[in-house]
Amino acid sequence: MGAKVDYKKDFKDLYLPPAKPVIIDVPPMSYIMISGTGDPNGDEFGEATQALYSLSYAVKMSYKSSDVPAGYYEYTVFPLEGIWDLVDKSKPLSDKSNYAYTIVIRQPDFLTEELFYRFLEQTKKKKPNPFLDKAVFGTITDGLCCQIMHHGSYDNEHESFKKMDKYCMENGYIRTDLTHREIYLSDPRKTEASKLKTVLRYKIAKHKS
Secondary structure: OOOOEOOOHHHHHHHOOOOOOEEEEEOOOOEEEEEEEEEOOHOOOOOOHHHHHHHHHHHHHHHOOOOOOOOOEEOOOOOOOEEEEEEEEEOOOHHHHHHHEEEEEEEEOOOOOHHHHHHHHHHHHHOOOOHHHHOOOEEOEEEEEEEEEOOHHHHHHHHHHHHHHHHHHHHOEEEOOOEEEEEOOOOOOOOOOHHOOOEEEEEEEEOOO
């Protein structure tokens, strides 16, 4: 199968930015996605996350099946990511019940829509989860972005966003989208808040003077 693909080594620029803002052009990538609303500390978010991981591991372990996908290669399952917005833009960020999200896990190049539905049906039988019915497969292109590695609690992310905003302003970029992406490199169930690592990213464009 060749060398194992490891996102921390093979896509270092996408997943391991420095703890200071950098500009990156993010290419199109395939994801399994589930959208929802509400507090990410609630049960629904946890169930949706579990559904994503169940599907992603079904894809990874498919080399053990009698029908191995064409082009299969060994790889490390990609980290969970969240694309975040607000349901009601007039409410404060502190109201977590007002959050709108799409959580995603990037998939290997060999996964097709046809294969996705095969794995979806398999997972529904092996690991039933109501959120599997909300799972979709597709491509996202973020394009030009500013990103940073945030160290610490999710509740302190505003400090890193301030650094990103300042960097963009000083270097002639403007933010083009109020949504932002978070890539979770730590498991919050096993890692104390002060040691969490999260990639923060938002879309930008060169400011036209």
